Amino acid sequence: xxxxxxxxxxxxxxxxxxxxxxxxxxxxxxxxxxxxxxxxxxxxxxxxxxxxxxxxxxxxxxxxxxxxxxxxxxxxxxxxxxxxxxxxxxxxxxxxxxxxxxxxxxxxxxxxxxxxxxxxxxxxxxxxxxxxxxxxxxxxxxxxxxxxxxxxxxxxxxxxxxxxxxxxxxxxxxxxxxxxxxxxxxxxxxxxxxxxxxxxxxxxxxxxxxxxxxxxxxxxxxxxxxxxxxxxxxxxxxxxxxxxxxxxxxxxxxxxxxxxxxxxxxxxxxxxxxxxxxxxxxxxxxxxxxxxxxxxxxxxxxxxxxxxxxxxxxxxxxxxxxxxxxxxxxxxxxxxxxxxxxxxxxxxxxxxxxxxxxxxxxxxxxxxxxxxxxxxxxxxxxxxxxxxxxxxxxxxxxxxxxxxxxxxxxxxxxxxxxxxxxxxxxxxxxxxxxxxxxxxxxxxxxxxxxxxxxxxxxxxxxxxxxxxxxxxxxxxxxxxxxxxxxxxxxxxxxxxxxxxxxxxxxx
Numbered sequence: 471x472x473x474x475x476x477x478x479x480x481x482x483x484x485x486x487x488x489x490x491x492x493x494x495x496x497x498x499x500x501x502x503x504x505x506x507x508x509x510x511x512x513x514x515x516x517x518x519x520x521x522x523x524x525x526x527x528x529x530x531x532x533x534x535x536x537x538x539x540x541x542x543x544x545x546x547x548x549x550x551x552x553x554x555x556x557x558x559x560x561x562x563x564x565x566x567x568x569x570x571x572x573x574x575x576x577x578x579x580x581x582x583x584x585x586x587x588x589x590x591x592x593x594x595x596x597x598x599x600x601x602x603x604x605x606x607x608x609x610x611x612x613x614x615x616x617x618x619x620x621x622x623x624x625x626x627x628x629x630x631x632x633x634x635x636x637x638x639x640x641x642x643x644x645x646x647x648x649x650x651x652x653x654x655x656x657x658x659x660x661x662x663x664x665x666x667x668x669x670x671x672x673x674x675x676x677x678x679x680x681x682x683x684x685x686x687x688x689x690x691x692x693x694x695x696x697x698x699x700x701x702x703x704x705x706x707x708x709x710x711x712x713x714x715x716x717x718x719x720x721x722x723x724x725x726x727x728x729x730x731x732x733x734x735x736x737x738x739x740x741x742x743x744x745x746x747x748x749x750x751x752x753x754x755x756x757x758x759x760x761x762x763x764x765x766x767x768x769x770x771x772x773x774x775x776x777x778x779x780x781x782x783x784x785x786x787x788x789x790x791x792x793x794x795x796x797x798x799x800x801x802x803x804x805x806x807x808x809x810x811x812x813x814x815x816x817x818x819x820x821x822x823x824x825x826x827x828x829x830x831x832x833x834x835x836x837x838x839x840x841x842x843x844x845x846x847x848x849x850x851x852x853x854x855x856x857x858x859x860x861x862x863x864x865x866x867x868x869x870x871x872x873x874x875x876x877x878x879x880x881x882x883x884x885x886x887x888x889x890x891x892x893x894x895x896x897x898x899x900x901x902x903x904x905x906x907x908x909x910x911x912x913x914x915x916x917x918x919x920x921x922x923x924x925x926x927x928x929x930x931x932x933x934x935x936x937x938x939x940x941x942x943x944x945x946x947x948x949x950x951x952x953x954x955x956x957x958x959x960x961x962x963x964x965x966x967x968x969x970x971x972x973x974x975x976x977x
Contacts, residue, residue, distance in 0.1 A: 479867055481902050482529040482874035482918070483894070484579070484755060485519070485886060489535060489560035495759065495878040497553035497784030497844045499776065505881040510560060513568055515882075520569035522883055523576050526890030527906060530577030530608060530914060531569070532702070532722070532755075532876050533562040537586065537614070538622040540791025543783075544798040547618075550791075553784025553844075563595060570603035575907040577914035579608035579702050579720075585634055586614060586623050589644035590685055596699045597649065597691035605695025605913030605925055608720065610702040613638050616791070635709035637682045642717055642933070643944030644683050647676045649698045650927075650936040652689035668692070674938070681950045696925050698933055700914050706734045715741035716932050720753045720918065722876055724848055726827045728869035731756060735871050747930045753873040753918060756866055759846030761853040761880065762888040773845075773853045776880050782840030789843050793820075797836055805833040849878055856896035863897065 486495070491510045500507050509515045523531055539556040541547040551557055566578045580599075582592050592609075599607045613634035614620070620628045629637065657672035678685045703714050704722035714721050715738050725731030739749035761776065763769030786797045795813035800806060806821070808814040821834050824842055827850065831838060845851055852862040866872050879885035897903035908920040916924050927934045935942045943951075 479873065479902075480904060480920075481863070481867060481872075481897070482753065482755070483526075483889070483897075483903065484530050484532045484874065484876045485523055485528055485889075486532050486534060486757060486876040486878040487519070487562075488556070489533065489562050489565070490554075490556050491558035491560070495847055495849070496776070496780070496880045497555045497788065498779050498781030499844075499880050500554050501779040502775065502881045502884075504884055507882045511558070513565075516565050516569050517572050518883060519886065520573050520576060522886050522890055524573045526886075526894045527904060528576060528890075529874065529917065530579050530606070532579040532608075532610065533566075533581060534610070535559070535562055535581035536616070537583070537619040538616065539618060540616070540787055541618045542790040542794060542796050543787035545796065549783050549787035553781040553787065555784055555788060556791075563599065566599055566607070567602040570606060574911045575606070575909075575917065577606045577608060577700070577917065578603060579610050579700070581610040581612055583612050583614040584638040584641040585612075585629060586619070586625075589641050589683055590648065590687065590690075593645045593648040594690045597689070597694045600694030600696050600699055601691070604911075605915070607696070608700035608702045608914055610704070610722070611638065611642075611717070612704070631707065632709050635705075635713055639713060639716070640680050640682050640944075640946040640950075643680070643936075643946050644676075644678050644685055646698065646933045646936040646944070647678060648685070648689040649693075650933060651938055651940070651942070652676050653693050654938045655693065658692050678944075678947060680947050696913050696915055698927050700918060701933075711738050711741060714738050714752070715745055715747070718752060719915075719928075719931070720755060722755050722757065723872070725756060725870070726823055726848065726850055728866050730823065731866075731870040731872070739871075745932070748928075751919070751928060751930070754871070755874045755876045756870065756872045757849040757876045757878055758863075758866075759849045759851040759878045759880065760859045760862075760885075760889065760893065761851065762856060762859055762885075762892045764855065764892065766854055766858075769854050769858075772880075776845055777841060780841055780844035782837045782844060785840035785843030785845075785847070786836055788847060789820075789839065792848070793817075797839075800836045802837050802840075803835055805835055845880070846878065856892045859893055860896045860900060860902070863902070864900075867902070 489510065491508060499505055506515055536556060539547050539550050543549050562580045566580060569578065596607060596609055615628060617628050652674050654672035657669050659666045659669050673688055675688055676685055700719050701717055702720040702722065703718040705714060706723065721738065723731055723734060735754050739752060742752055743749045761769055761773050763772055790797050793816060795817060808818050852859045863875065877889055894903060898905055907917050909916040909922045912922060913925040916922055
C-alpha cells in the first residue's frame with residue numbers, strides 16, 4: 471500500500487508491560503540469552519526501557535498490573551511459577567517516577583483496582599504520580615475478576631461482575647470529587663506576606679455517603695497538572711461498554727482479527743455519543759505482539775527461536791487464568807475431546823477464533839493452544855518485515871477503527887528495539903505516526919489529543935461536571951439518596967414504630 475493510499479488517522483503506539491521478573495505475555499521467553507526480563511528487579515531495566523520508548527516517540531508505557539497470580543490450571547500456581555509468568559511482580563507505582571526522571575514526554579499508564587483500593591488512597595497516589603511525572607500519568611481502571619486476588623487481599627470470593635461495575639461507577643464519582651471538586655485552582659498560595667500556604671476558603675471538604683463508598687475529608691494532594699489522570703479502561707461486556715462510554719478516554723480492546731473488534735468499537739463510540747461525548751475523543755488500543763526482522767528470513771528465525779523457548783504449559787495456565795477453565799484435565803498431546811463438560815463450549819469458540827488467524831494447522835491439541843498462548847495469546851502476532859507488519863496495522867485501523875496499539879513483547883529489550891528501529895520509521899513514512907511528540911514535554915492528555923493546553927478533562931466528559939465550584943454530587947449519590955428517600959416513605963422506620971402508641975399489644 472502506497473503512502474497516498476494510507477488512512478489519514480494518526481495512530482499511537484504503547485509498550486505493554488508488566489512488573490513481573492521474567493516474561494508476562496510470553497511464558498518461557500526468559501530462556502532467550504538476550505532477554506533482560508530477569509533483571510526487572512533492578513532499576514536499570516526500567517530506565518533503559520523508558521529511554522528506548524521516548525527515542526521511538528512511544529505514547530506511553532502501559533503497566534498491566536495484577537494482584538496474586540493464576541491458580542486455575544491444575545488447581546495451583548505451579549505452572550505459572552515454572553514458566554516465570556505473573557510472579558515476582560514489582561509494584562509499578564514505585565517505578566514510574568524514576569522512569570519519568572529520564573524522559574520528557576513519554577506517558578505512563580498503570581492499573582489500579584476499584585474493588586480493592588480505597589478511593590481516597592488511589593486518588594492520593596495518582597495525584598502524587600501526576601505531580602512527579604509533570605502530568606504524564608494514566609489510570610487503567612479495573613474491577614478485578616481473579617479469585618486468587620480476592621483471597622490474597624482478604625476476601626472470601628470475587629464480587630459478582632455487574633455489581634463490581636456498579637461499585638466502580640460510584641467509585642468514579644468519589645475520585646472525581648477528590649481530584650476535581652476539593653481544591654480551587656488558586657488554593658495554593660505560599661504567600662510570605664500573608665503567611666498563607668494553602669488558602670482554607672478555597673479548599674472544600676468532600677462528603678460522600680453512598681451505597682458502596684463513604685468519604686469525609688479534604689483531598690490530601692493539591693491539584694496536579696492533569697487533576698484527573700487520563701482514564702484508561704478495558705471491558706466489552708454490556709456493563710463494561712457502558713462504563714467505558716461514560717468514563718474512558720482510552721480503551722484497551724481485544725480481538726485476534728479486526729472483524730472481532732469492529733463491532734465493540736462502533737457500539738462504544740455510539741453509546742458515548744448518546745451521552746453527549748465526541749465519539750472520536752475515545753481512543754481505542756488493540757493488543758498486538760509483532761515479530762520483526764529486516765528480512766522475512768530474519769523475522770522467521772526470531773519466530774522459530776521464540777517457539778523453541780516458549781512454555782506451552784505456561785501458556786495453558788495463562789489461558790485457564792483468563793477464562794477460569796482448567797485445561798489440565800486434557801493430555802498435552804491428545805486431540806481436544808470437547809463434549810459437555812463445563813467450559814468446553816467456550817474452549818471450542820476460542821479454538822475457532824484462533825483457526826481464523828493461524829489457518830489449518832491440523833487437529834487442535836492442548837500443546838498447540840499453549841504454544842499460541844505463549845506467543846501473543848489473545849493478541850494478533852504478525853511475523854515479517856516492517857512493511858508487512860505495518861500492513862497489518864493499517865488493516866486494523868481501516869477495518870476496526872482503532873486509534874493505536876498496545877505492543878506486547880517477546881523478549882526485552884529486543885522487541886522494543888525492533889519496534890523503535892524498524893517499525894516506527896515505516897509507520898512514519900506512511901504518515902501513520904507522528905515524527906515527534908505533538909506537545910514536547912507536555913502532559914499525557916495533551917499528547918493524546920494533540921492539543922497544547924488540553925491537560926484537563928474535556929468539557930463533554932462526565933467527570934468535568936465535578937469541577938470546583940459546581941457542587942455536583944454525582945449521578946450515583948443522587949440516585950442513592952432518592953432510593954433511600956423512597957424506601958423511607960414506603961416503610962416507616964424502626965424508630966417511628968417504637969415511638970408509636972401501643973394498642974392491644976401492637977404498635
